[in-house]
Amino acid sequence: MNLTAGIPAWVLRGVVGCAVVLIMVLLAGQGVSWLPVGLVGLFGVLTVLAPASPAPSFVIIATAVCLAVASEDPFGIGVLLLLPLVHLVHIGSAVTAVIPGTARVHLAALRPAAVRFVLVQVLVFALAGVAALVPKTVTPAGLEIAALIGVAALALLAARLIMKRPQ
Incomplete structure (x- = not known):
């Protein structure tokens, strides 16, 4: 693959799909039953196929509801691993929604979104650290x-x- 010519847009959709699969695995590891995990998977498929639809929001909402019901430890490693994955679904579907499926994307064009992603994750984990210290x-x-x-x-x-x- 010649990276100087950019990467195919479908690779970004694949990254979003992989993030959804990891979300499903982590939810199952938290003890969420197969039906909600399957719904997250269905919404994930819809997200990959139609990133400009409400499907990414449903993935995020379903993940949050599943964690609120099933998770006993809000600072558990499974919950903390879900934070960047859900954010990746959000950012990835937003980027893929504006890029035609047959296009090629230069990596430099993704740099601002990647910088914002990292900045938000640093702030979220700092906030989680502060929240963990609260008595x-x-x-x-x-x-x-x-x-x-x-x-x-x-x-x-x-x-x-x-x-x-x-x-």
Whole structure:
């Protein structure tokens, strides 16, 4: 395969399909029964065939519902492995939705999406790490005050960004 001419667009759909298969394996490993796993697989096939359809959203929603019902440990390795896979389905189907199936894609064209993917994953895992450190008993007053200050700072930042928008 000559990578200087780009990769075929179907390879991206294959990556999305592989991510869905891995999601199914991890869900089965979490103890999810065959029917919900099969539904995720069906939605995954639809995602590969029609990435601009609602099917990728159904894969993501079905995965989240299955985990909410079946998983006992929100910080288990199976749950943490599902985070980048579900995100890969989201990003991969978004990219493949705008690329014709017979096209070729230069790897440089995927760099911005890949950088955003990595950045989001770093932030998600950092947030998961912080959430894992939060005590499961009564929350200390200092932590609650810090959280309130953080929420207020985020609200001020959001308000400032909204007000600076060009009209």
